[in-house]
Amino acid sequence: MPGWLKDAVFYEIYPQSYCDSNSDGIGDFQGIITKLDYIKSLGCNALWINPCFDSPFRDAGYDVRDYKKAADRYGTNEDLIRLFQEAHARGIHVLLDLVPGHTSEEHEWFQKSCALERNEYSDRFIWTDYCFRGTGNMGYPYVGGEAERPGTYLLNFFKCQPALNYGWLHADENWKCTVDSEAARSTIEAIKDVMRFWMDRGCDGFRVDMASSLVKGDDEKKTGTSRIWREIRNMLDQDYPECALVSEWSNPSLSLRAGFHADFVLNEPNSPYSTLVRDYQNHAGRIIHSDPCFTGADPECAAEYEDHSFFKMDAGGDITCFMDWYLERYQDTKDIGYMSLITCNHDTVRPSFNLSERELKLFYAFLFTMPGVPFLYYGDEIGQRYQNLRTKEGGYFRTGSRTPMQWSREKNLGFSDADAACLYLPVDPAQDAPVVSEMMQDADSLLGTVRSILALRHKEEDLQGQPNLEVLYQKKGELPFVYRRGNRICAVNPSSKTVSAPIDAEDRKPVWQVGAGNLKDGVLTLKPQSFIIL
DSSP: OOGGGGGOOEEEEOGGGTOOSSSSSSOOHHHHHHTHHHHHHHTOOEEEEOOOEEOOOSSTTOSOSEEEEEOTTTOOHHHHHHHHHHHHHTTOEEEEEEOOSBOOTTSHHHHHHTSSSOOTTTTSBOBOSSTTOOOGGGOOOEEOSSSSSSSOEEBSSSTTOBBBOOOBSSOOSTTOOBTTSHHHHHHHHHHHHHHHHHHTTTOOEEEETTTTOSSBSSOTTOHHHHHHHHHHHHHHHHHOTTOEEEESOSOHHHHTTTTOSEEEOOOOTTSTTHHHHOGGGGSTTOOTTTOTTOOSSOHHHHHTSOOOOTTSTTSOOOTHHHHHHHHHHHHHHTTTOEEEOBSOOTTSOOGGGTOOHHHHHHHHHHHTTSSSOOEEETTGGGTOOOOOOOOOTTOGGGGGGOOOOOOOSSGGGGSOSSOGGGSSSOOOOOTTOOOHHHHTTOTTSHHHHHHHHHHHHHHOGGGSSSSOEEEEEOOTTOSOEEEEETTEEEEEEOSSSOEEEEOOSOOBOOSEEESOEEEETTEEEEOTTEEEEO
C-alpha cells in the first residue's frame, strides 16, 4: 500500500477546462502547471487528470487512439512529464486516467483487427465469427457491417468504443476465448505495458475507468476481472510499490480484494450516496439522465424535483440511508484499502445545483473528515455552478459540469485569453459567478472553508484516511449525526433548528466549526446548520 495515500486529498482536473496557457480556448498541461501552487494551497496533495491521451474526442478522451501519446490539444509527452516533475517538486502525486476496457475505433490495434487477413491484432478485440451474428442472450451492444472482416464486434460503451478482449468467463461459443487464452493474455500484457510506460516517466498510478468491465460473461462476482487486477497489483507491488490504483467500481468489497488501493463511492441515481446531496435524482421517475427538463440554470425547473437530500436544510433527509450502506462496506474493507467519497466528478451534476453555500460547507466538512481518500472536483471549492448546455464530446447532461474553471473577473473568467466563441465550453455568464480571486480574500467563503478543513485534516492524523471511525449518535429521522475519528468528535446538524444528543464523553470545545455547538455535561448541542469538530 503506498504510504502517501493515508494523507492524500485528490483534486480532479478535467484538462480541457482548467487553464488555457496558449489562448486556443482549450486547457492544457502548461495551464495546469501554472496552477499547481494554487492546488497545493487548497490542501490537495494529489491529482487525478481525466484522459489526456491522443483521441478523436468523441467521448472526451475516453476513446483512446494512442495510449502512449499525449493529446495535441494539451501538449506533448515532454509537457506531461514536466507536469509530473513540477507536481512532485511541490509534494503532489499525479494519477492518469486509464481506460482499459476499450479503445477508440481509430486506434491502430482496432484498425488492424478489422482486416480480413489474420494478424497479431485480430483477437485484440471481441469479434463474433459471422457478419450477421449478434451477442446472443448476453445483451452486449455490437456493431456490424463496418469492416472487411466478416464478423460483428462488441462495444464497451459508446459506438466509437470497441471492447478489448480479456476473454469470457464461460466461453460457450467458438468465437469466444477464455480468460486464459493467448488472446486475453496478449491484451493484459498490452495494458501492463502502457502502465509501465507512464510510470517509468513519473506517473504515480492510475484511476481506472470502468474497472469492472474487462472479462465478459455471466460474472456477477467479477472473478475473471478481479484475477486480472490482482495480477496488475502484483506488478505494482514488485516494481512500482508507491504507485496507486483507484477504481471506478463502487463495490469496495470486490474492488479492494481485486487489488485496488481505493474505490470510488459513486452517486448514481438511487444509490445510497445520492441521498446525501442528490436525492432529487431518486423520485417520481424524473431521473436527470433522461429528463429533457433538467437544467441547473432554471430555478423553476429545479424546483420541480422532489429533494430529500440530507445536507439540504429541512428537506427531510435521513443520514441512515447512506450510513447503513457505508458502514457495512467500511467494516468489510477497512483493513484492505480505502473507500473514496467525492464532491462530484465529470459525470455528475455539481452539488451547487441544489445546495446553498452553507449547505455545501456542511457537506464538504463531512466528506473531508470521513475515513478513506477523498476527491475534490475542480471548481467545487468555489461552488461553481452546473450549466444547462448542449452536449459536447459525448457529455450530454454531464456537459454542464465540465465548464471552464473560474479564476477571476478578467476575460473569460480568467480561463483563457481566446475569443469567447473559441472556448471549449462557455463560462458561466452570470454576473455573480463565483471566482477564485475574490474568495481567496475571504476566509469565511466556501473556498476558505475548504482550505481550513483540509489544513486541519493534514495536521490531525486522526482525521486522515485510516480506519478509526466510530458512530456515536445516529438515529433514523433524528439529528444530529455524531461520529468519532480517534480523539476528535465530529457532529453535523443540517436543519434550521437547534438539536442535541446524549454523548458519553467529557466536556469539549470546538477546534473547528461552521456555525456553533458544544459538548457539556454529556449533552452535545448544535445550532442550526452547524458542523463542529471537538
